Amino acid sequence: MKKILSVKNLSVSFDTYKAEVKAVRDVSFDLHEEETLAIVGESGSGKSVTAQSLMRLIPMPPGKFVGGSILFNGEDITQKSEKQMESIRGKEIGMIFQDPMTSLNPTMTIGKQIAEGLIKHHSMAKKEAYNRGVELLKLVGIPTPEKRINQYPHEFSGGMRQRAMIAIALACNPKILIADEPTTALDVTIQAQILDLMKELQKETGTAIILITHDLGVVANAAHRVAVMYGGKIVETGTVDEIFYNPRHPYTWGLLGSMPRLDNHDEELKAIPGSPPDLADPPKGCPFAARCPYAMKACGSHMPEYYELSSTQKTACWLLDERAPKVEPPEFANVGGSKVNG
Amino acid sequence: MGKYILKRIGYILLSLYLIITATFVLMRLAPGSPFASERRIPPALEQQMNEAYGLNDPIHKQYIEYVVNAFTFDFGPSFKFVGQEVTDIIFRSFPYSLVLGLEAMFIALGIGVLLGVIAAIRHNKFSDYIAMVIAVLGISVPSFIMASILQYVFAIKLEMFSVARMESFADTILPAVALATTPLAFIARLMRSSMLDVLNSDYIKTAKSKGMSQRVVTYKHGLRNAMLPVISYMGPLIASILTGSFIIETIFGIPGLGSEFVTSITNRDYTVIMGTTVFFGILLLFSVLIVDLIYGLIDPRIKLTAKGGEK
Numbered sequence A: 001m002k003k004i005l006s007v008k009n010l011s012v013s014f015d016t017y018k019a020e021v022k023a024v025r026d027v028s029f030d031l032h033e034e035e036t037l038a039i040v041g042e043s044g045s046g047k048s049v050t051a052q053s054l055m056r057l058i059p060m061p062p063g064k065f066v067g068g069s070i071l072f073n074g075e076d077i078t079q080k081s082e083k084q085m086e087s088i089r090g091k092e093i094g095m096i097f098q099d100p101m102t103s104l105n106p107t108m109t110i111g112k113q114i115a116e117g118l119i120k121h122h123s124m125a126k127k128e129a130y131n132r133g134v135e136l137l138k139l140v141g142i143p144t145p146e147k148r149i150n151q152y153p154h155e156f157s158g159g160m161r162q163r164a165m166i167a168i169a170l171a172c173n174p175k176i177l178i179a180d181e182p183t184t185a186l187d188v189t190i191q192a193q194i195l196d197l198m199k200e201l202q203k204e205t206g207t208a209i210i211l212i213t214h215d216l217g218v219v220a221n222a223a224h225r226v227a228v229m230y231g232g233k234i235v236e237t238g239t240v241d242e243i244f245y246n247p248r249h250p251y252t253w254g255l256l257g258s259m260p261r262l263d264n265h266d267e268e269l270k271a272i273p274g275s276p277p278d279l280a281d282p283p284k285g286c287p288f289a290a291r292c293p294y295a296m297k298a299c300g301s302h303m304p305e306y307y308e309l310s311s312t313q314k315t316a317c318w319l320l321d322e323r324a325p326k327v328e329p330p331e332f333a334n335v336g337g338s339k340v341n342g
Numbered sequence B: 001m002g003k004y005i006l007k008r009i010g011y012i013l014l015s016l017y018l019i020i021t022a023t024f025v026l027m028r029l030a031p032g033s034p035f036a037s038e039r040r041i042p043p044a045l046e047q048q049m050n051e052a053y054g055l056n057d058p059i060h061k062q063y064i065e066y067v068v069n070a071f072t073f074d075f076g077p078s079f080k081f082v083g084q085e086v087t088d089i090i091f092r093s094f095p096y097s098l099v100l101g102l103e104a105m106f107i108a109l110g111i112g113v114l115l116g117v118i119a120a121i122r123h124n125k126f127s128d129y130i131a132m133v134i135a136v137l138g139i140s141v142p143s144f145i146m147a148s149i150l151q152y153v154f155a156i157k158l159e160m161f162s163v164a165r166m167e168s169f170a171d172t173i174l175p176a177v178a179l180a181t182t183p184l185a186f187i188a189r190l191m192r193s194s195m196l197d198v199l200n201s202d203y204i205k206t207a208k209s210k211g212m213s214q215r216v217v218t219y220k221h222g223l224r225n226a227m228l229p230v231i232s233y234m235g236p237l238i239a240s241i242l243t244g245s246f247i248i249e250t251i252f253g254i255p256g257l258g259s260e261f262v263t264s265i266t267n268r269d270y271t272v273i274m275g276t277t278v279f280f281g282i283l284l285l286f287s288v289l290i291v292d293l294i295y296g297l298i299d300p301r302i303k304l305t306a307k308g309g310e311k
Helices: A047-054 A082-086 A110-121 A126-139 A158-170 A188-205 A216-222 A240-245 A250-257 A297-301 B002-029 B043-052 B059-071 B086-121 B126-140 B143-157 B169-199 B202-209 B214-243 B245-251 B257-266 B270-298
Strands: A003-015 A020-032 A036-040 A063-072 A093-096 A176-180 A208-213 A225-230 A233-239
Touching (some): A020 A063, A020 A208, A047 A063, A093 B202, A110 A126, A216 A240, B002 B270, B059 B270, B086 B126, B086 B245, B126 B169, B143 B169, B143 B245, B245 B257, B257 B270
Parallel strands (some): A036 A208
Antiparallel strands (some): A225 A233
């Protein structure tokens, strides 16, 4: 499959009164056509900043690119002017946000909000754009779209709004769809519907999806590849199977262990003790060292490099070094055989 | 919608009735009478005057007569200015207040919104600080001081306008500016904070993610939403501009309704008090209704229905 997006050593910082907060540090990943890449991690791990950087939606200042590049179609997004970005946003890359309750303009009809992009990027006439809007609403499974298109967001339910959001993001057939926690604000049954819808639409349109989430259930359900982020860095990346069946990073173990499971009701959830590092003053070594039960001396002082475990799986952990003691993943992180709740 | 307006007009009539009653009671509780003045008039003459104007009738009879007069908008002659009908006084002086008020509203809204938007877009930059300094000055400097400064600078020093005259449109500019200063400053601050709120909201990010230019994002998506608090402030604003204009009218020598209102109260000119009060009441209640209707047009979440009012 063709590579369409390539992020290389991306670093993004925010200038605050106190210090420079290094939200994304040296992040690299690729995205191929028709695949779904999930970026997982807890709050503050830098996953949303990474996603919004891809569309240059980070307000600058206070945000700034410190280094690295984002190659899309062979061109570096970090170097583009605001004007050039306008023809990429919506047309080449679409985005869905977390909270459908607040991410639609309350004083504008759904139709207008869909048509806007089409009129700008495909220079459609108003009428034509509205007709396409009706088609899109039908596509995302909204009944009686002819009537719905003239309604306002407050007349839609939460799930409906997220469907409308997806219609807006997909209106111009973008090559990449970034979904920033698209299901977090929805209840569980609607979550499944929205994920199914996204998978279905991906099959139809061939859009590549970057799925930002902290919900491993969502990852198991929807993603092909996974990048685990912690403290502004990608600590482990691999296919879904590799991450769930053969995780090698203690943070991934922790994440898997803290997920509720259907097959074990008695056991308590394994929370990861401690809290994420302060990115205004990030640790010199591995960001997870302070919370890692297997941390060694080297972990605190040197950032581990990536160990390639397969052509697809890469893990940044000193435990994989030949000099390190052999550590097996704890029992609770082994979800391979059980059904993932989600 | 039609039903809603009818219901609202019903409420307006009820409010008017309460206003009339309260005014009547207050008027009669206040000491003095229309015919009391420094020079004592002979008691026989006062008795005769009271008789002629119906002030000797039992109080409930006077009250009923007042209410009927008010609702038929016929207030009879002024007690103080012989030969002048109250309605004549109102319709002679109101056009001045109306022109002044509309002009001031226009200035306050236009410039206030503009300043607020500029301040929000250039948040924490130089133009933001300038706009907010203007706003703070506008709020803290009382309108009569503002009026005097304007007169001194533009009329006396620069001789661009007349000091106090009411003949051409140019004469209305200084008083309108003086009248607009405080609401302008208030609107600018209101607009700035609500625009900042809106520009940080999720749907602005959505609009940007669709590839809309900064201009479209700010004005098409932001402005309409950010205007909502300003519009709800318009109702009380109309009230304060129309009634608060007395000081300005006095300083600039404008024969407007505001000054008639205040002189009628000091004169205990019962019929004029009643007339101007009812007139102001109608004006304010209807302006609040109109503001509500506009609000419903701009914000689709507010449905104007007869059942339960606004929902």
